[in-house]
Amino acid sequence: MKISTNLRKFGVSPAATLASACLLQYAPAGHAALFDLGNGVSGSFDSTLSIATQIRTGNPSCRYVGYDNGGCPSGSSARASGVFDQTGIVNIDDGDLNYKKGRPFSTTVRGVHDLYIRAPDDLKVLLRAAWFKDYSVTHTERTSIEGDAHDDAVSDIELLDAYVDKGFQWQEQSASVRIGNQVINWGEALLTQGGINEANPLDIRKATAAGVQLKELYIPRPMFSISSSLTDKLGVQAFYELGFKPSTLPASGTFFNTADLLGAGGRALYFGTNALAGFIGPGAIGGDNGTIDAVTGRPLTVEERLARGFAVGRGRDIKPGSDQWGISMKYALDSGDEFGLYYMRYHEKLPMVSYVMDANSLVATNTGGGFPVAAYAAEYVGNRDVFGASYNLKLGDFSWGMEAAYRPNQVLAIDPTTLFNTGLSGDCAGLPSGSICHGFVETKKWQFTVSGMEILQSSSWGGLVGLLGATEGTLLAEMAAAYYPDLDRSRLQAPLASAPLNSTLVPYSNSIGYEVPTKSSGGLAFDLVLNYANVFGTRIKVSPELAVNQGLWGIAAQSMPGFSRDVGQMTAALNIDFKTEVPLKARLDYTQFYGGGDTNPMQDRDYVSISLSSSF
Incomplete structure (x- = not known):
């Protein structure tokens, strides 16, 4: 399974969470080295090593390539039209x-x-601790992976969990305190994001990487947490996090990055020829404004484009401080069902693109004027709230989990290229130099999730599992829906030239095609695995797997849970457990992206993955 976020703007497509659970299920069983130091001190040391490769199965489509970079000609039937033109594709x-x-x-x-x-x-x-080294990522056809992008994509060594946990008795009830780098996992969602579980950032680089285990995807953070039983049926947990760390995005120029301006190595927000067609400035020539030097005839460098106002450079990221905390309570019913309530104060882990204003630095716009911007910045909005409730139960062979999450101040991104098309004035244009023009709006959000898990036996589904020759298996399924009660779809129907970027009439940054998002959207994710033991009379176990993430209705207004109708991803995989003394497992999978037209930049990025892993 792979982290499901519809983070297409950030390099991850919707079925990502689904694949992650699989990676956990098919990580090699640990044969840890046990030790006993005496005086009651004992422990274990476990290592998992893997080697993997991922290969693209199709060539790039001009539909997802900027015109200046060799994409489809303007007006081409291969290029679908949206509410706005495709100036952001570059x-x-x-x-x-x-x-x-x-x-x-x-x-x-x-x-x-x-x-x-x-x-x-x-x-x-x-x-x-975790580490990796990538030997292929820098073998690029066009843009070099260098600087911060190189440091982020080629290799890494990181300390993940690092905590001390102390159990004790309090008022005749069990309790524990944990201090250090840890992961807080609340709610019932298994395969999607955007609900209750908001404490830890994600390492999105790993969400689509082969050979990665689920425990590597959530970035542990320094926290103080305490959990305790209050009665035999009622328990409470609370945490406070120190500092702030955003989710880690794929580095600029890497295969899964679909936002060159964000992630490590992102340097500039470029204006395509479309956006500059109405601007006459130094070095601009007809048909290639801002990309070709009028005197030398050669392409302009990044520095030259920045100097001439044909691009906006990246400024310092805007990040909040500490003040992330939460509390949850769970009550166990006599039936064995469990009910939970949650509150969390959190900071957004994904960036909004905002602008640092400068009256003396005008960048070009398609209106023939300029916009007073000194730089763009990745802004991580702080002090958000989420209220949640959950319920889990067992019905027949299925374990069910349900959750509802309410966010009174959810932020929705504004398309960062809007100012190139319209030269927006109003609130932002009147801001003094050094002020921030925020690239988002706030609204209310509800998210509802229902998930189920079934451990399959040969007799399951009326004996169908056995008829297929399988001895056992696993089914995970989840439906998620997002609802924005105050979402105003008319915002895209009025002229934008006089609208403030951070006020009323703004295009949501939901997709490249700029379809108007709907108040409600949702979809389904599932993962089915069947196990075949002792294949061909050997000890080998083979487990075919099918993981699907499918948007059922609506157009997503943001990246989580990110379902849009008819947009999806399918992964077909073969997992092989060789049942050797030192555990050895292999995985071969093919991933296909489909639907969404120009709104799905992953549609031409199908790929295969091959991995081999072992634990000892």
Whole structure:
């Protein structure tokens, strides 16, 4: 499974969470090294090593390549039309152009190492570290992976979990305190994002990487957490996080990045020829404004485009401080069902594109004027709230989980290229130099999720599993829906030239085609695995798998849960457990993206992955 976020703007497509759960299920079973230090101190050391490669199966389509970068000609039938023209595509195509059909875009060796120690008086310590090295990501066709992008994409060593946990008795009830890098996982959602579970950032680089385990996807953060039983049926948990860390996006120019301006290595927000067609400035010539030097005839460098106002450079990221915390309570019913209530104060982990104003620095617009912008900035909006409720139960062979999450101040991104099309005035144009023109609006959001899990036996589904020859299997399924009661779809129906960027009439940054988002959208994700033991009389177990993420209705207004009608992703995989003394597993999968037309920049990025992993 792969982290489902519809983070197409950030390099992840909707079925990502689905694949992640699979990766957890098919990570090699640990044969940890056990040790005993005496005096009641014991522990284990476990390592998982993997080697993997990912290969593109189709060539880039001109539909997802900027006109200036060799994309479809303006007006071409291959280019679908949206509410606005496609000026933003020049800022999303580096990863698409960098890797051709049949070429590996990633070949990695990676490892995860866990040290677990248990001591007297219910004291526990966990240390987890991960590393990787990629040997293919820099073999690009067009844009070099260098600087911060190189540092982020080629190799990494990181400390993940690192905490001390102390259990104790309080008022005759069990309790524990945990201090250090840890993950807080609340709610019932298994395969989608955007609900209750908001405490930890995601390492989105790993969401689509082969050979990655689920425990690597959530970035542990320094926290103080406490959990306790209040009665035999009622329990409470609370946490406070120190500092702030955003989710890690795919580096600019890598295969899964669809926002060149964001992620490590993103340097500038470019204006395509479409956006500059009405601007006459120094060095501009007809038909190639802002991309070709009028005197030399050669392409302009990044520095030259920035100097001439044909691009906006990246400024310092805008990040909040600490003040992330939450509290939850769970009540166990006599039936075995469980009811939960949650509140969390959090900061957005994904960036909005905002602008730093400067009256002395005018950038070009399609209106023939300029816009007083000094730089764009990745802004992480702080002090958001989420209220949630959950319920889980078991009906027959299915374990069910349900959750509802309400966010009174959810932020929705504004298309960052709007000012190039319209030269927006109003609130932002009147701001003094150094002020921030915020690239988002606030609204209310409800999200509802229903998930189910079934452990399959040969007799399941009326014996169908056995008829298919399988001995057992697993089915995970989840439906999620988002609802924005105050979403005003008329915002895109009025002239934008006089509208403030951060006020009323704004285009939501939901997709490249700029379809008007709907108040409600939703979809379904599922993952089915069937196990075939002792294949051909050997000890080998083979497990075919099908993971699907499908938008059923509506157009998503934001990236989580990100379902849009008829847009989806399918992964077909074969997992092989060789049942050797030292666990050895292999995985071969093919991923296809479909639907959405120009609104789905992943549609031409189908790929295959091959991985081999072992634990010891």
